[in-house]
Amino acid sequence: xxxxxxxxxxxxxxxxxxxxxxxxxxxxxxxxxxxxxxxxxxxxxxxxxxxxxxxxxxxxxxxxxxxxxxxxxxxxxxxxxxxxxxxxxxxxxxxxxxxxxxxxxxxxxxxxxxxxxxxxxxxxxxxxxxxxxxxxxxxxxxxxxxxxxxxxxxxxxxxxxxxxxxxxxxxxxxxxxxxxxxxxxxxxxxxxxxxxxxxxxxxxxxxxxxxxxxxxxxxxxxxxxxxxxxxxxxxxxxxxxxxxxxxxxxxxxxxxxxxxxxxxxxxxxxxxxxxxxxxxxxxxxxxxxxxxxxxxxxxxxxxxxxxxxxxxxxxxxxxxxxxxxxxxxxxxxxxxxxxxxxxxxxxxxxxxxxxxxxxxxxxxxxxxxxxxxxxxxxxxxxxxxxxxxxxxxxxxxxxxxxxxxxxxxxxxxxxxxxxxxxxxxxxxxxxxxxxxxxxxxxxxxxxxxxxxxxxxxxxxxxxxxxxxxxxxxxxxxxxxx
Amino acid sequence: xxxxxxxxxxxxxxxxxxxxxxxxxxxxxxxxxxxxxxxxxxxxxxxxxxxxxxxxxxxxxxxxxxxxxxxxxxxxxxxxxxxxxxxxxxxxxxxxxxxxxxxxxxxxxxxxxxxxxxxxxxxxxxxxxxxxxxxxxxxxxxxxxxxxxxxxxxxxxxxxxxxxxxxxxxxxxxxxxxxxxxxxxxxxxxxxxxxxxxxxxxxxxxxxxxxxxxxxxxxxxxxxxxxxxxxxxxxxxxxxxxxxxxxxxxx
Numbered sequence: 001x002x003x004x005x006x007x008x009x010x011x012x013x014x015x016x017x018x019x020x021x022x023x024x025x026x027x028x029x030x031x032x033x034x035x036x037x038x039x040x041x042x043x044x045x046x047x048x049x050x051x052x053x054x055x056x057x058x059x060x061x062x063x064x065x066x067x068x069x070x071x072x073x074x075x076x077x078x079x080x081x082x083x084x085x086x087x088x089x090x091x092x093x094x095x096x097x098x099x100x101x102x103x104x105x106x107x108x109x110x111x112x113x114x115x116x117x118x119x120x121x122x123x124x125x126x127x128x129x130x131x132x133x134x135x136x137x138x139x140x141x142x143x144x145x146x147x148x149x150x151x152x153x154x155x156x157x158x159x160x161x162x163x164x165x166x167x168x169x170x171x172x173x174x175x176x177x178x179x180x181x182x183x184x185x186x187x188x189x190x191x192x193x194x195x196x197x198x199x200x201x202x203x204x205x206x207x208x209x210x211x212x213x214x215x216x217x218x219x220x221x222x223x224x225x226x227x228x229x230x231x232x233x234x235x236x237x238x239x240x241x242x243x244x245x246x247x248x249x250x251x252x253x254x255x256x257x258x259x260x261x262x263x264x265x266x267x268x269x270x271x272x273x274x275x276x277x278x279x280x281x282x283x284x285x286x287x288x289x290x291x292x293x294x295x296x297x298x299x300x301x302x303x304x305x306x307x308x309x310x311x312x313x314x315x316x317x318x319x320x321x322x323x324x325x326x327x328x329x330x331x332x333x334x335x336x337x338x339x340x341x342x343x344x345x346x347x348x349x350x351x352x353x354x355x356x357x358x359x360x361x362x363x364x365x366x367x368x369x370x371x372x373x374x375x376x377x378x379x380x381x382x383x384x385x386x387x388x389x390x391x392x393x394x395x396x397x398x399x400x401x402x403x404x405x406x407x408x409x410x411x412x413x414x415x416x417x418x419x420x421x422x423x424x425x426x427x428x429x430x431x432x433x434x435x436x437x438x439x440x441x442x443x444x445x446x447x448x449x450x451x452x453x454x455x456x457x458x459x460x461x462x463x464x465x466x467x468x469x470x471x472x473x474x475x476x477x478x479x480x481x
Numbered sequence: 482x483x484x485x486x487x488x489x490x491x492x493x494x495x496x497x498x499x500x501x502x503x504x505x506x507x508x509x510x511x512x513x514x515x516x517x518x519x520x521x522x523x524x525x526x527x528x529x530x531x532x533x534x535x536x537x538x539x540x541x542x543x544x545x546x547x548x549x550x551x552x553x554x555x556x557x558x559x560x561x562x563x564x565x566x567x568x569x570x571x572x573x574x575x576x577x578x579x580x581x582x583x584x585x586x587x588x589x590x591x592x593x594x595x596x597x598x599x600x601x602x603x604x605x606x607x608x609x610x611x612x613x614x615x616x617x618x619x620x621x622x623x624x625x626x627x628x629x630x631x632x633x634x635x636x637x638x639x640x641x642x643x644x645x646x647x648x649x650x651x652x653x654x655x656x657x658x659x660x661x662x663x664x665x666x667x668x669x670x671x672x673x674x675x676x677x678x679x680x681x682x683x684x685x686x687x688x689x690x691x692x693x694x695x696x697x698x699x700x701x702x703x704x705x706x707x708x709x710x711x712x713x714x715x716x717x718x719x720x721x722x723x724x725x726x727x728x729x730x731x732x
Contacts, residue, residue, distance in 0.1 A: 432529075432569075433565065433569035434579075435553035435557070436553050436557055437557055437639065438557035438584070438586040439582060443582070448574065451573025451622065454574075455573070
């Protein structure tokens with residue numbers, strides 16, 4: 001009997017390779033959400049007065065709000081008083097270099113395939129590693145500093161570059177924006193901060209790896225990327241969590257600011273624990289991501305591959321304020337078993353001759369539900385705005401659902417808005433064709449799905465495209481037959 | 482190579498093949514002709530193992546193994562190939578990648594090492610050239626946006642690269658112009674080998690003019706009602722399938 005349980009357990013663990021837990025002493029604030037807790041978090045991070053005030057304002061606003069109920073999701077009630085809003089691995093002082101970081105933490109990131117120590121670092125990719133509520137280290141900081149690029153944890157940015165943080169924090173996603181953004185603004189812990197100076201092309205890919213480890217905690221990170229005029233940066237985030245029976249909340253806010261002619265490319269490979277095949281456990285991924293093309297000719301591109309989380313509620317958006325600014329959204333969202341996803345984008349055309357492109361690929365398997373929700377809004381003064389939306393859904397099996405909710409609001413008659421949508425099933429004829437050539441069913445499905453996602457994968461940086469493809473294959477195991 | 486004994490196949494509980502017998506020895510090429518609805522494509526699908534083509538009785542022996550016990554991919558690895566009447570499109574999947582993955586899957590199942598990339602590419606290029614297909618097809622998605630003729634020729638390219646022991650060609654000639662038909666026939670003839678057999682399913686004898694069938698069989702209402710040499714195909718061509726009605730009584 002026990003042996004069977006073990007086998008099953010091992011099998012499930014194989015599928016979710018990041019499901020392990022690091023046994024490390026952690027310093028947590030008590031569970032609960034109130035002004036004292038927020039003050040405690042702020043004090044732990046030695047924050048300036050203005051930031052605590054901002055947090056408290058956000059908290060008071062949050063108290064007046066109710067959670068969103070418009071998404072195509074079954075949202076269980078969340079007891080916000082049961083969550084620990086801050087958990088950090090215990091250590092004496094803030095480590096001055098990676099040599100001082102607890103080897104257990106380094107080992108954890110090694111195991112996740114994100115080595116931080118000098119010798120094994122990913123070539124050409126600088127990494128900020130966030131473990132529960134704190135950043136444990138950022139690689140290549142010196143090399144980046146030589147180019148004038150600032151890449152550090154959010155906490156460090158508050159200490160070392162308070163003027164930048166103060167100017168831009170909440171300038172794209174104000175704390176009043178929505179329920180989870182308000183919550184994040186009140187309790188956010190760590191995240192990454194990126195600043196690219198004028199006319200600078202960031203010399204390497206930047207990436208942040210988010211890891212939830214501690215029990216009963218949430219992760220509330222905040223990322224802020226500022227691209228000065230004429231600058232360019234490509235940023236990637238990855239995320240995983242241990243397998244647990246309880247649900248854990250992840251409510252992040254990401255703000256991007258692209259100034260004149262600046263380009264920001266933001267890619268996500270999201271692999272939070274999705275829960276088991278009966279829908280038990282998993283991360284609630286309620287995230288607000290928004291980019292502001294603040295000046296003319298700015299360009300922001302979002303690419304996301306979402307395979308994890310029990311529930312995903314996420315709409316990376318672009319505000320196309322500058323004339324001729326451009327926004328792009330490329331998404332692959334895969335749901336399996338009992339996962340739910342309601343994801344898409346918002347493209348807000350404010351400037352003249354602005355363009356946006358949306359390519360969304362939703363894949364549903366098992367008993368999951370997958371919705372695309374997207375808004376294209378053209379303001380009155382946004383002459384000649386153009387949008388192209390392509391929204392494809394692929395169904396595997398007969399017990400899953402795919403839904404598309406496109407919203408188009410145009411106040412300018414010169415706008416051109418195109419929307420194409422398809423829904424298809426992985427065809428029995430396609431499967432048979434592949435199998436008759438020698439591919440087994442799982443490989444055949446993986447290949448068909450990979451082909452379906454190709455337009456999005458090609459937007460990812462090379463190494464991550466490979467990872468994303470592998471991830472999709474693992475996530476689809478057992479989807480047929 | 483292949484021995485089919487009293488094969489009964491039903492689709493959606495409807496009997497289609499009703500006691501079909503066929504024996505194909507190594508190196509032989511057999512043609513199966515017959516009117517629409519006689520069960521030609523069902524035979525191809527049943528041999529390749531398509532879901533829903535249920536063998537209700539009878540036996541299919543392929544090189545000493547019972548096909549009924551094998552998954553489609555196992556049949557492929559054992560050396561069985563079906564050229565589809567309507568090749569399927571797989572959007573976004575690169576043609577060369579698909580073929581290499583298929584070949585490697587078969588090789589892995591047989592305990593053979595992966596194919597050498599250079600050797601693979603060379604073999605594919607040669608086949609493409611022989612079938613007068615543009616190399617750019619390699620970079621395109623499997624059958625996506627291919628013309629009808631390109632799809633059929635692509636099946637022959639796949640066959641040439643996968644080198645099956647037994648190839649079943651299901652109306653590969655339909656919809657081809659005379660030049661393409663000759664290319665396909667040449668493609669088949671190039672692969673003729675004492676160790677390789679072919680079952681060519683066709684509606685017309687046109688293709689058979691360019692092949693040298695060892696036997697021609699006429700399929701009607703789920704059974705083989707007549708077998709003979711090439712002259713049988715010619716007779717069908719001149720007299721049509723109508724003569725079956727009268728002949729069938731005599732058989």
